[in-house]
Amino acid sequence: GAVVSQHPSWVICKSGTSVKIECRSLDFQATTMFWYRQFPKQSLMLMATSNEGSKATYEQGVEKDKFLINHASLTLSTLTVTSAHPEDSSFYICSARVHGNRANEQFFGPGTRLTVL
């Protein structure tokens, strides 16, 4: 149980285009989803926390107008990278916290590799 999927698994786009990444909790309801980015050989950096039905909370230094997050249901959150540039190339990972789980354990998706040319 507790499977999180992401789509697409990789994407290559031209500079200036927008890219949407989907994150789904497949077999549980997630009131809270998290978006991370990871640069090569570095750890995960939290970008934003999204709660179903409300606006996302962004970490300091993360542009909310550039990284649009929508958490419309208890099983789906999307991250849209608007007007992507080469410096946005990274590995984006989403995570979901199980609704009602006392342990507050987070489960992670397989990641999306974004390459901006």
Place this chain on the structure above:
Amino acid sequence: KQEVTQIPAALSVPEGENLVLNCSFTDSAIYNLQWFRQDPGKGLTSLLLIQSSQREQTSGRLNASLDKSSGRSTLYIAASQPGDSATYLCAVREETSGSRLTFGEGTQLTVNP
């Protein structure tokens, strides 16, 4: 601000060895600590979660300990196998700050056959 440090950054061992990975954190006000495994180009797989009130958790060949007061955790891997080769990440969940996870930079483990 919580900081998580993992030592060593990289480790290479022959198959069959027992090994210990270390994690330390600066703020002991944590809710729990989680160990993850990440294979190259992949997402994270949760290995063990230790609540702040617990001292250790075990799963198969893995044993994780937690000393909250000293800000330390260890992940013990018994009888290592080549399939254990991956990056191991430690993360702490703070009691405040929206319960976010703060990650260490990981230990890259290579188990040689």
